[in-house]
Amino acid sequence: MSTADTTPETVAAEAPAERGELKRTMGRFNQWDTPWLNPKLIAGAIIIGIILLGGIVGRFVWNTDLAYTASSPLNLPPPGFVNTRGQEGTWDHPLGTENSGRDMLAVIILGAPNSFLIGVVAATVGMGIGIILGFTAGFLGGRVDEFIRLISDVTITIPSLMVLIVIQTLIRQVEIPTMAIMIAAFAWPSPTRLIRAQVLSMRESGYVQMAKLSGASTFDIMFREMMPNLIPYLFASFIGNATGAILAAVGLETLGLGPQRIPTLGGTIYDAIQAAALLRNMWWWWGIPTILLATMFIGLLLINLGFDEIANPRLRRSSQ
Amino acid sequence: MGPIPRNYLMRRLGIFFLTIFLAATIIWLIPRLAPGDPITAMIDRMTRTAGYVENSDVIIEGWKERFGLNDPLPVQYVRYLGNLVTLDFGYSLAYFPTTVSQLIAQALPWTLGLLLIAVTITFLIGNFLGAILAWTRTPRLVRYLIPLAMIFTSIPSILAALFLLYIFAFLLNWFPMLGSYELGVTPGLNLEFISSVIKHGTLPALSIILVSFGYWALGMRGMMITIEGEDYMHLARAKGLKSFYILYRYMVRNAILPQITAFAITLGTLVSGQILVEYIFAYKGMGTLIYDAIVNQDFAVIQGTSFILIVMTALAVLIIDLAYPLIDPRISHGGK
Numbered sequence: 001m002s003t004a005d006t007t008p009e010t011v012a013a014e015a016p017a018e019r020g021e022l023k024r025t026m027g028r029f030n031q032w033d034t035p036w037l038n039p040k041l042i043a044g045a046i047i048i049g050i051i052l053l054g055g056i057v058g059r060f061v062w063n064t065d066l067a068y069t070a071s072s073p074l075n076l077p078p079p080g081f082v083n084t085r086g087q088e089g090t091w092d093h094p095l096g097t098e099n100s101g102r103d104m105l106a107v108i109i110l111g112a113p114n115s116f117l118i119g120v121v122a123a124t125v126g127m128g129i130g131i132i133l134g135f136t137a138g139f140l141g142g143r144v145d146e147f148i149r150l151i152s153d154v155t156i157t158i159p160s161l162m163v164l165i166v167i168q169t170l171i172r173q174v175e176i177p178t179m180a181i182m183i184a185a186f187a188w189p190s191p192t193r194l195i196r197a198q199v200l201s202m203r204e205s206g207y208v209q210m211a212k213l214s215g216a217s218t219f220d221i222m223f224r225e226m227m228p229n230l231i232p233y234l235f236a237s238f239i240g241n242a243t244g245a246i247l248a249a250v251g252l253e254t255l256g257l258g259p260q261r262i263p264t265l266g267g268t269i270y271d272a273i274q275a276a277a278l279l280r281n282m283w284w285w286w287g288i289p290t291i292l293l294a295t296m297f298i299g300l301l302l303i304n305l306g307f308d309e310i311a312n313p314r315l316r317r318s319s320q
Numbered sequence: 321m322g323p324i325p326r327n328y329l330m331r332r333l334g335i336f337f338l339t340i341f342l343a344a345t346i347i348w349l350i351p352r353l354a355p356g357d358p359i360t361a362m363i364d365r366m367t368r369t370a371g372y373v374e375n376s377d378v379i380i381e382g383w384k385e386r387f388g389l390n391d392p393l394p395v396q397y398v399r400y401l402g403n404l405v406t407l408d409f410g411y412s413l414a415y416f417p418t419t420v421s422q423l424i425a426q427a428l429p430w431t432l433g434l435l436l437i438a439v440t441i442t443f444l445i446g447n448f449l450g451a452i453l454a455w456t457r458t459p460r461l462v463r464y465l466i467p468l469a470m471i472f473t474s475i476p477s478i479l480a481a482l483f484l485l486y487i488f489a490f491l492l493n494w495f496p497m498l499g500s501y502e503l504g505v506t507p508g509l510n511l512e513f514i515s516s517v518i519k520h521g522t523l524p525a526l527s528i529i530l531v532s533f534g535y536w537a538l539g540m541r542g543m544m545i546t547i548e549g550e551d552y553m554h555l556a557r558a559k560g561l562k563s564f565y566i567l568y569r570y571m572v573r574n575a576i577l578p579q580i581t582a583f584a585i586t587l588g589t590l591v592s593g594q595i596l597v598e599y600i601f602a603y604k605g606m607g608t609l610i611y612d613a614i615v616n617q618d619f620a621v622i623q624g625t626s627f628i629l630i631v632m633t634a635l636a637v638l639i640i641d642l643a644y645p646l647i648d649p650r651i652s653h654g655g656k
Contacts (some may be wrong), residue, residue, distance in 0.1 A: 140612035154339045156585060157634050162626035166347050169614055169622055228448060244589070247476050251596050254478055269482070273600070276481075278490055278497075290482050294475045301474030 003319045041306025047299030051112055051292065058109030066093075066103035067110050067263050074101050078284050096284040099275050102263075104288055111263040112292055114176060115253070118264075119246030121180035126187025126245070127238050133188065134195025135222050140201065148196070150187035160186035161251055168257035176259060179252070183245045191237045198233060202226050232311035243297065250293060265289040336638040345574060347623050348400050352393065409624030414616035420624035423609060428628065430500055430607035434521055435594055438528040438554070439583075445529065446536025451572050453537060454544030457563050466537065473534025477593040481527040481600040488523060489564040490583070495523050498602040524601045528594060539582050541577035577648040584640040588633050 005096060058064075066072055076097040089096055095104035129211050137148040160183070168174060188207040199222075202208055211225050253266025254273070272278075272286035363376045384390050388399065403409070409420035452458045453466050472480065489497040496502065501516040547553065547570070556566050598607025606625050624631035 014515050129402065150335065150338070153335050154342055157335070157339045157588060157637050158343055158587035158630055159591045159633050161595065163343065163346055165610060165614070166622055166626050168349050169617070169619065170351055173333070243474070247589075248592075250476060251478065251592060253597065254596065255611060257614065269478075278486060287483060287486070290479045294479050297474040297476065297479075298471055301471070 007133045020319045035310045036173045038306040038309055040302045040309065044299045044302030044304075044306060047295060047302065048116075051296055051299070052116065055109055055113035055116075058105075062105055062109055064106045064110055067106035069102060072097045072101045075099050075280075075282065077282070078104075081284075083282065084280055095288055096282075098268075098271065098277075098282070098285045100271075104284060106289060108265070108292060109270055111268060111289065112296070113264045114259070115246060115249060115263055115265045115293070116296065118176055118180045118183065118249040119242040121177065122183040122187050122245035122249070123238055123242035124186035125181060126241050127191050127234070129184070129188040130241075131193025131195060131234070132236070133192040135199055135226075137192070137197040138199025139218065139222060145196075148192065152192045155186060156193075158186070158187040161248060164248060164252055165255065165257065168252055173261075174257075174259055176262070179249060179259065180245070183248045186247055186248075187241050189235075191241060194231065194233060194237050197229055199226060202229065232307055236304055236307035236311055239300055239307060243300045243304070246296070246300075265293050328645075332638055332641050336634050339634040340631055343634075344404055347627060348397060368481055379620040399406065404627065409627070410620045412613075412618055412621050414612070414618040414621070420620050420641060422620060424606070424624055424628055427606045427609045427625075430603060431594065431598065431607070432632075434524055434528075434598070434603065434605060435591070437521070437591065438594070441525070442529045442533045443536060443579075443583070446533035447540045447572075447576055449533065450537035450540025451544060451567065452573070454541045454548070455563075455567050455571075457567075470534035470537060472530050473538075474530065475531055476596075477527050477531045478596040479533045481524065481597045484523050484527050484530075485600060496520050500604040501547060517629060520578060520601075520603070524594075524597050524603050527597050527600075528590075531593070532590065535586065536579060536582075539579055540552050540575055543544065543578055545573050547571050547574050577644075580644055582649070584637045584644075587636055 001283050009212060039254055074097060075083055075085070076087060076093050077083045078087040078094060078096045079091050081096075083089075083091050093103050093105065095108065097103050098107075133148050133152070136282070137145040163186070164182060168179075180261070208225060216225070248270075249258065249264075250266040253264050254269045256270045256274070257266075258264050258267045258270070260267075266289075269286055270287045272289075275282075276286075277283075277285040349567060360380055363380055367376070388396060391399075407421050409424075412418050412420050412423055415423065425567055449466050449469075453463060485497065488494045495548050496519060501513060502520075503565065505513050505516050507513055553566070553570060555572050561570075594605075595607035597603070598605045599611040606629060610622060610625050612618070613625070
């Protein structure tokens with residue numbers, strides 16, 4: 001920040017565009033000029049943060065027992081609107097209620113973190129498998145690499161939703177962890193590929209050769225030397241994976257194959273479709289979870305784009 | 321170019337068959353891990369609706385024998401694989417005596433048609449937008465508008481479908497709400513049917529296009545930026561070639577080919593997304609078929625449709641992978 005003050009004459013003489021250029025060059029010495037302070041990343045994190053915080057704080061502020069059937073009057077719109085039967089919404093149910101007497105606000109407070117949780121657990125498990133397989137394949141090479149590449153190529157071609165539908169139709173009663181692990185079973189190939197490719201390109205680089213010469217163990221080279229360089233990629237891949245996992249979970253939920261006992265956003269949309277909420281113009285029933293999910297995905301996209309720019313300075317430069 | 325090297329071909333074919341084999345095995349194995357058997361489950365359902373089923377033990381035993389459920393599992397497995405090869409998935413429980421293959425034969429053309437049209441449009445729009453996003457001559461306003469439009473990309477197609485359905489079918493009444501053509505229109509090559517199909521297909525196609533064009537645009541932009549730094553770009557500029565000519569001949573043509581490989585990887589997600597969109601619009605394709613089967617507990621249909629969709633996806637990826645080196649001479653098949 002103080003860098004601009006040190007050379008006032010030069011700055012004033014420069015054309016505006018060049019001044020920006022100078023600032024950027026000088027900014028390298030500025031502690032705030034780190035790629036991690038990426039506006040997209042921050043915006044996305046704020047969006048996701050607000051949704052999660054709403055889920056946590058909401059439990060203390062709002063009575064979540066209202067998320068169960070027959071706890072509230074039926075089909076009430078949000079206050080200020082009138083439903084097809086002429087009933088007006090009240091502030092007792094700020095987001096309205098649906099046709100089995102659940103309060104929408106309570107449903108969302110409980111449902112939003114659930115949908116998110118499935119994604120994060122599935123992505124974490126998938127990522128863990130991906131890191132292990134990717135490093136093994138990239139580092140050991142040969143037969144092992146060939147085999148890992150083969151199974152990840154095979155798994156990535158299978159439209160996972162199809163297999164998940166088959167499984168869920170049979171199990172019917174699922175809890176969040178079961179669902180997350182089943183989704184994770186299809187979430188590992190893309191991190192595996194990404195890490196393998198990065199490890200392959202890094203393996204020949206100077207510092208890894210150096211570490212090898214100095215007698216570092218394979219484990220040390222993998223996790224002490226190479227891993228820190230992979231962190232932005234890993235984050236980007238993790239977010240991408242979580243997005244995919246949430247997408248799969250929402251898909252299953254909207255088909256009525258999600259957890260039955262606890263509210264989820266996708267499950268709410270399923271209920272709304274089943275009850276023809278669209279035709280009855282009960283927009284608050286299907287619309288609110290839809291908008292919330294859409295916002296969640298936008299937040300995840302922004303975080304992902306942010307990490308991409310951190311990992312890939314070329315993108316950063318061209319977007320400015 | 322030249323002929324495809326044999327070991328590359330073998331590897332791709334191997335992946336293709338392994339995918340199908342793995343998917344078929346998972347689909348077969350999972351019901352057998354779950355407790356109970358389909359016959360008992362069906363009799364249970366009959367008992368629930370009818371109150372009491374006479375001689376149910378005899379019926380169960382008879383049917384088990386008839387369907388070969390008393391044979392050892394390996395025998396059942398081999399028989400199952402044999403049936404798959406002939407695309408015999410058995411009978412639909414809900415629409416008996418229609419076979420699963422017949423149901424799929426009715427639904428598949430709708431799904432394929434919709435997918436093909438939506439994907440083609442998406443590919444064209446996405447690559448075009450990505451190209452002009454990276455081009456230096458593009459007006460500033462456009463450069464800011466496209467990333468804004470790309471926000472849609474992150475939204476799952478099923479959510480986009482709900483919004484489009486509400487706005488354009490329910491509120492504005494521009495498009496029909498459900499189905500793939502109007503009742504009372506006779507399917508065939510007449511104008512009434514075709515226009516009805518287009519009208520019903522617009523919103524489902526739009527929900528897929530809207531949410532996936534940004535993926536292409538982003539990929540294209542990344543590719544263009546990479547090409548921007550190549551030496552031949554400097555040469556082209558130094559030669560004084562027109563900017564648009566450079567964009568088209570030097571950048572787009574080089575950037576678009578790797579996009580095709582990216583397409584192969586995302587195909588699975590695309591198919592899954594479309595299944596859900598079809599279900600929202602009650603479009604007569606595989607999505608609605610699967611949803612009806614879930615509601616009816618029609619497991620044979622779920623198995624059949626899932627298997628066919630997996631095979632179709634794997635086949636498409638195989639074709640892309642094999643054709644790709646023929647389109648792009650820079651690729652050396654990686655078979656050495």
